[in-house]
Amino acid sequence: MLKVENLTVKYGVIPAVMNVSLTVGRGQIVAILGANGAGKTTTLKAIMGVLRPASGQISYQGEDITHMSPSNRVRKGIALVPEGRGIFNRLTVEENLLLGAYSRSGNDVIMKDLKEVYALFPRLEERKKQIAGTLSGGEQQMLALGRGLMSKPQLLLLDEPSLGLAPLVVRELYATISRIREQGVTILLVEQSAAVALGASDYAYVLESGSLKLSGKPEELKSLEDVKRVYLGG
Amino acid sequence: MFSWSYFLQQTMNGVILGCIYALLALGMTVVYGILRLINFAHGALITVGAFFVYFIFFRAGINLAASLLLVLGFGGLMGLLLDVIAYRKLRGGPEVALLITSLGFYTFVENFMKMVVSPQPYSFKTPAYLAVMYKTSLLTFRSIDVFIIVSSLLIMFIFNLFVKKTRMGIAMRATAENLEVAHLMGIEVNRVIALAFALGSAIAAFTGFLWGAKYGQIAYDMGFLTGVKAFVAVVVGGVGSIPGAMVGGFVLGLAEILSIAFLPTRFAEYRDGIVFGILILVLLLRPSGLMGVKEEVRV
Amino acid sequence: MKQGIRAEWYFLLGGLLLFGGAFLATQFLNRYLLYILVLMGIYSIATVSLNLTNGYAGLFSLGHAAFMAIGAYTSTLLTFPLALREAYELPMLPAFLGGPNFVWPFFPAICMGGVLASVAALLIGAPVLRLRGHYLSVASLGFVVIVTTLAKTMKGLTRGPMGISAIPSYTNIYWTYLWLLITVYVIWRIVNSRFGRAMMALREDETAAQVLGVYPMKYKLMSFVVGAFFAGVAGGLYAHFTKAIRPFEFSFFLTFQIVVMLILGGMGTTAGPIVGAVSLLTLRYALKPLEEHLKIYGLIEIIYAVLLIVVMLFKPEGLVGQKRGVKKITVGGKSSA
Ligand SMILES: Nc1ncnc2c1ncn2[C@@H]1O[C@H](COP(=O)(O)OP(=O)(O)OP(=O)(O)O)[C@@H](O)[C@H]1O
Ligand SMILES: [Mg+2]
Numbered sequence: 001m002l003k004v005e006n007l008t009v010k011y012g013v014i015p016a017v018m019n020v021s022l023t024v025g026r027g028q029i030v031a032i033l034g035a036n037g038a039g040k041t042t043t044l045k046a047i048m049g050v051l052r053p054a055s056g057q058i059s060y061q062g063e064d065i066t067h068m069s070p071s072n073r074v075r076k077g078i079a080l081v082p083e084g085r086g087i088f089n090r091l092t093v094e095e096n097l098l099l100g101a102y103s104r105s106g107n108d109v110i111m112k113d114l115k116e117v118y119a120l121f122p123r124l125e126e127r128k129k130q131i132a133g134t135l136s137g138g139e140q141q142m143l144a145l146g147r148g149l150m151s152k153p154q155l156l157l158l159d160e161p162s163l164g165l166a167p168l169v170v171r172e173l174y175a176t177i178s179r180i181r182e183q184g185v186t187i188l189l190v191e192q193s194a195a196v197a198l199g200a201s202d203y204a205y206v207l208e209s210g211s212l213k214l215s216g217k218p219e220e221l222k223s224l225e226d227v228k229r230v231y232l233g234g
Numbered sequence: 235m236f237s238w239s240y241f242l243q244q245t246m247n248g249v250i251l252g253c254i255y256a257l258l259a260l261g262m263t264v265v266y267g268i269l270r271l272i273n274f275a276h277g278a279l280i281t282v283g284a285f286f287v288y289f290i291f292f293r294a295g296i297n298l299a300a301s302l303l304l305v306l307g308f309g310g311l312m313g314l315l316l317d318v319i320a321y322r323k324l325r326g327g328p329e330v331a332l333l334i335t336s337l338g339f340y341t342f343v344e345n346f347m348k349m350v351v352s353p354q355p356y357s358f359k360t361p362a363y364l365a366v367m368y369k370t371s372l373l374t375f376r377s378i379d380v381f382i383i384v385s386s387l388l389i390m391f392i393f394n395l396f397v398k399k400t401r402m403g404i405a406m407r408a409t410a411e412n413l414e415v416a417h418l419m420g421i422e423v424n425r426v427i428a429l430a431f432a433l434g435s436a437i438a439a440f441t442g443f444l445w446g447a448k449y450g451q452i453a454y455d456m457g458f459l460t461g462v463k464a465f466v467a468v469v470v471g472g473v474g475s476i477p478g479a480m481v482g483g484f485v486l487g488l489a490e491i492l493s494i495a496f497l498p499t500r501f502a503e504y505r506d507g508i509v510f511g512i513l514i515l516v517l518l519l520r521p522s523g524l525m526g527v528k529e530e531v532r533v
Numbered sequence: 534m535k536q537g538i539r540a541e542w543y544f545l546l547g548g549l550l551l552f553g554g555a556f557l558a559t560q561f562l563n564r565y566l567l568y569i570l571v572l573m574g575i576y577s578i579a580t581v582s583l584n585l586t587n588g589y590a591g592l593f594s595l596g597h598a599a600f601m602a603i604g605a606y607t608s609t610l611l612t613f614p615l616a617l618r619e620a621y622e623l624p625m626l627p628a629f630l631g632g633p634n635f636v637w638p639f640f641p642a643i644c645m646g647g648v649l650a651s652v653a654a655l656l657i658g659a660p661v662l663r664l665r666g667h668y669l670s671v672a673s674l675g676f677v678v679i680v681t682t683l684a685k686t687m688k689g690l691t692r693g694p695m696g697i698s699a700i701p702s703y704t705n706i707y708w709t710y711l712w713l714l715i716t717v718y719v720i721w722r723i724v725n726s727r728f729g730r731a732m733m734a735l736r737e738d739e740t741a742a743q744v745l746g747v748y749p750m751k752y753k754l755m756s757f758v759v760g761a762f763f764a765g766v767a768g769g770l771y772a773h774f775t776k777a778i779r780p781f782e783f784s785f786f787l788t789f790q791i792v793v794m795l796i797l798g799g800m801g802t803t804a805g806p807i808v809g810a811v812s813l814l815t816l817r818y819a820l821k822p823l824e825e826h827l828k829i830y831g832l833i834e835i836i837y838a839v840l841l842i843v844v845m846l847f848k849p850e851g852l853v854g855q856k857r858g859v860k861k862i863t864v865g866g867k868s869s870a
Contacts, residue, residue: 050417074420086415088408095404102405103420151420272667323846330593333667334796335845341789342838345831353830458785459678465671507682510675517672518660 001026001186002047002155007056009039009046015054016042018210024155024203029177029187031197031218034207040190041083043207044157047188048080049073060155074103077154081161083190085144089133093124096132096143100150110150117146120176138169145173149180156180158189162196174200198222239372240495248491249484250379250448253386256483257441258464260393260476261434266465267410267474268427269325271332275316276438277461278343283309283439284452285351288358298361302443309439313431321431322424340458347454355453358446378447386444389437390480396433397476406430410474459506463490466513472526481524486512540721548714555706567706573814574709575770578716580794580806582763585720587792588800589729590756591736595788596657596673597764599680602783603653604646604765605772606684606691609700611637611645612773617699621692639703643712643769650765651758653680658757662750665739669757677785684780696779704774712770713807716763721803723759732756733801786834793841799851808853813837 002024009017017039024030034040045051047058049070058066065073079100088096097117101110118125121142127135132143141161148156161177162170174196181187191197198204198218206214206221214221258276265273283305291301316339324331364378397403409416409426417423445460446452463486471482490509494502516523558570579597586594607630613621615636630645631637637645653676661672684691691697723729732752739749772778790813798809817833824832844851 048418050414070417071420071422074418080418082415082418086412086418088411088415090411091404091407095408098401099404099408099416099419099421102401147419270667272670320842320846327849329667330591331845331849333593333670334792335842337789337792338838338841338845341786342835342842345834345838348831349829349835462671462674462678466675469668469671503686504682507679510672510679513675514657514660514672517664517668521664521668 001028001061002188003057003059004043004047005057005059007043007046007058008054009042009051010054016210017046017207019056020207020210020212022205022212022215024186024188026186027181027184028203029181029189029201031201031204032188032190032207033192033194033197033204034190035192037209038207039210040207041159042210044080044159044188044190047157048078071103074151077152078157079148079151079153079155080157081144081148081159083159083163085140087132087135087140087143087147089131091132092128093130093132093135093143094128096147097124097128097150100147101152103151113150113152117149120149120179121146137164138166138173141165141169141173142176145176145180149185153185155186155188158187160190160192162191162193170196194221242373244491244495245488246373246375246379247495248488250382250487251491252484252487253382254441254444254448254460254483255464255467255487256480257386257389257437257444258461259467259471259479259483260390261430261437262465263468263471263474263476263479264406264410264430265427265434266468268406268413268430269321269332270329271321271336272465273434274333274336274461275339275343276336276434276464277457277459278340279309279312279435279438279457280442280445280460281347281452281454281457282312282343283442284358284446284456285347285356285442286439287443288356288446288452292359302440305439305443306436310432310436312439313433313435314428316435317428317431322427325427340461344455344458351454353454355451358450358452360447360450364447382444382448385440389440393433393437394476402426402429407476463506463509466509469513470516470523472523475523475525478523478525485524544714544718544721551710551714552707555710559706569814569818571704571706571709571774573811574706574713575704575767575774576791576794576810576814577807578709578713578770579764579767579791580798580810581713581716581720582760582767583791583795584800584802584806585723585756585763586760587795588802588805589724589736590732590753592662592753592757593667593670594673594757594760595670595785595792596654596676596761597791598783598785598787599673599677600650600654600761600764601768601771601787602680602684602780603650604643604768605778605783606646606697606768607649607765608639608642608646608769609697609772609778610690611642612639612701612703613697614699614701621697621699639701639708639773643766643773646769647762647765650768651762654758654761655754658754662753662757674785674788677783677788681780681783684783691780694780696777696782698777700772700776700778702773702776704770709770709774712766716766717803717807719759720763723756724803728752728755736801790837793837796841797844797851799854802851802854805851805853809851812852813840 004020004022007017007020008015020043032040032043042051046053049068053066057064060076060078065076088099097114098110101113104110123139124142124146127139132140135143145161161173165173177187177200189197189201198221201218204215204218204221205212214224258280262273262276265271286308287301287305290296290304291298296304320335320339321332324335360378364376364381366377368375397407405416405421406426406429408419409421409423413423445456464483467482467486468479469482470485471478471480486509489512490505493508494505558567562570579601583594583597586592611630613636615634618633657672657676661669685694735749735752743749794809794813795806796809797813798807799805816836820833820836824830
């Protein structure tokens with residue numbers, strides 16, 4: 001589905017991500033773990049096309065998309081739910097959701113998908129006319145996810161979805177994420193808290209200071225001493 | 235000595251000036267919201283629009299309705315050009331680069347006009363059907379006054395509808411709030427910005443005509459203070475807010491006209507000073523403006 | 534501080550050379566060239582001082598014309614000959630400025646012009662600089678309008694639109710270049726101090742600087758006020774050089790010229806503002822015959838505007854500036870990486 005090869009991204013002259021390669025298979029949930037500043041967000045932004053890599057290649061469904069514009073990537077079925085959610089605070093809930101479908105055409109299908117998102121998050125439907133900035137943190141995360149889904153993605157990139165949420169809400173969120181996967185959406189997610197992410201994913205990569213440190217199945221990683229020590233607080 | 239009819243008369247004048255400021259402020263606030271650019275070139279469009287109508291309507295004799303459509307198109311095209319040939323290249327650099335360049339554009343246009351049309355003001359005669367006088371016991375007005383108010387309100391109404399209801403309009407507000415996320419949504423940010431420039435400039439050029447028709451005179455430098463005052467209206471209403479821009483425009487227009495109407499005549503010279511006095515007062519007391527949200531920190 | 538001392542010697546040496554040059558100029562150049570040379574000095578002072586605010590502190594003030602006006606009018610009133618005050622129906626000077634019967638010497642009068650300009654900057658800056666964004670640009674531009682309005686209307690002090698003439702002609706090439714030297718030295722000292730480094734850190738990234746404990750307001754206000762002081766000085770020198778001042782001379786276009794000089798030379802550099810002022814004035818006086826011959830007024834302004842746009846688009850660091858690695862935000866698929 002997604003193949004990243006030797007990706008290097010720089011801010012000015014300073015590299016934030018170096019020589020990272022990873023693959024995500026269709027229908028999988030793959031996690032990228034790493035501490036603050038490890039380069040996780042940078043990697044996702046490069047996959048989305050808002051940052052241009054200094055070198056390396058990104059291919060999606062067998063096609064080289066390294067030089068494609070973000071709007072075309074959205075059209076091809078990639079969506080990013082950004083870190084900190086990136087809700088448009090001054091717009092209403094429904095306007096936010098509709099913007100998720102910005103690059104699609106066909107009013108009827110969009111309205112149908114809107115219904116589906118509302119079915120997934122009934123809270124959002126109750127509040128569709130509310131100004132998004134006044135939603136609670138958990139509701140904002142639902143909105144961000146819902147907005148991501150409105151572009152009908154085949155590959156959904158999630159940047160720290162659990163950030164700032166209470167444990168109970170996180171569990172709920174991950175239940176929703178599995179449900180989204182069951183509908184056939186491939187998911188690449190970034191988390192700092194490895195425990196939750198490893199529990200939900202099929203495969204995981206660990207980034208450290210911009211480079212790939214480890215990768216493997218969750219069970220394998222969980223048993224590794226460093227991972228335990230650094231990411232699982234054990 | 236207070237008389238109701240004088241008060242009404244002056245209020246009407248204030249509303250008309252307010253319409254003009256509000257129309258200009260619309261374009262400025264959208265552009266400022268997205269790019270943090272005080273677009274001084276916006277003022278140049280007023281001048282250019284006024285002379286455009288002068289030449290095609292008064293000189294070339296094209297009929298008024300067609301002239302007005304043409305001036306809208308012409309203004310839009312100018313705004314688009316400005317964005318595509320210059321501003322686009324500067325985006326992503328320091329914000330101040332845009333401001334400086336827009337100053338350059340303003341000065342260029344003003345002096346270019348000075349060279350082409352001469353430094354003397356032109357008299358802008360309204361066609362007879364726009365100069366019809368109506369007298370009532372309380373208010374005397376001309377048909378142009380009605381035309382200005384109606385057309386301005388109509389434009390504001392349409393603009394609001396556009397921004398609230400259309401896909402592009404919602405995208406424009408989203409881009410103004412958070413450009414990076416707008417980008418993530420697949421919004422072609424450059425196209426949105428170009429459209430914002432085009433719309434704002436079209437309206438500004440049209441406003442040039444309104445100005446000429448109301449005040450009977452146009453000159454190469456008419457756009458400068460008017461443009462800057464329109465930005466004052468943006469600040470008064472609350473930067474980045476579209477309803478704020480309109481409210482700010484009306485508040486400023488009324489304040490400007492009523493203050494000189496009710497202060498002793500020797501204060502008439504202070505007119506422009508009063509407007510900027512209001513600006514400083516607003517910045518001092520309520521920097522987020524009448525309807526504005528606190529400006530978020532942009533990192 | 535070893536390095537500091539060495540630099541000071543350079544300033545002294547440069548000053549001596551400058552005065553030697555000025556002496557030679559008075560001996561060998563004709564009056565017209567001398568006139569241009571002094572004007573270059575005055576504009577250089579204005580541009581160097583604008584550089585502190587707009588170049589180093591990263592604010593964008595458009596108020597220089599107003600500060601120059603304040604300096605010009607203040608120093609003019611203070612030095613205006615007693616005999617002429619009456620004939621011109623000029624001023625009852627406020628007592629704190631010496632009152633109606635006292636004529637100030639040139640140097641303190643110029644300084645006072647600078648001080649009042651600074652006070653005005655303090656009053657404007659205190660509310661406006663608290664805000665982010667380019668409010669300062671609009672507010673300072675508004676301030677120019679307010680000051681010219683006042684200059685036109687306070688007839689008892691300024692004689693209104695017709696302006697004041699017969700100002701004593703005190704400004705000469707030595708005074709001008711002495712003040713230029715002082716301006717460059719003071720601003721150079723500020724920029725190369727702890728204060729200046731904090732100021733530039735603010736320009737680069739306000740949030741980051743705040744985290745490091747830099748309190749933005751203090752730095753912004755100081756740079757604005759000091760910039761205004763030297764603008765006032767330049768205004769005073771200008772008044773005592775042209776011997777006549779009128780309100781419209783201190784309009785937005787004066788600010789614009791100084792801004793173009795600064796941008797062309799290079800914002801945030803030591804030599805840039807002077808290079809900009811000198812080259813634009815050279816251009817202006819070289820083109821003047823052409824403009825008068827062809828009778829296309831506004832030509833020079835157009836050239837200034839085009840220069841400004843071209844520099845911004847193709848060489849934003851100016852003639853002497855060096856490319857800075859500017860942090861870019863991606864827009865529209867273009868990126869800087
Ligand atoms: N716009 C930027 N300009 C310069 N450097 C940046 C920028 N954005 C990120 N960086 C740097 O790039 C490196 C990687 O940042 P990134 O945001 O990808 O980390 P992250 O793994 O997502 O961290 P976190 O878990 O804290 O979100 C960091 O050192 C960061 O300081
Ligand atoms: Mg991150």
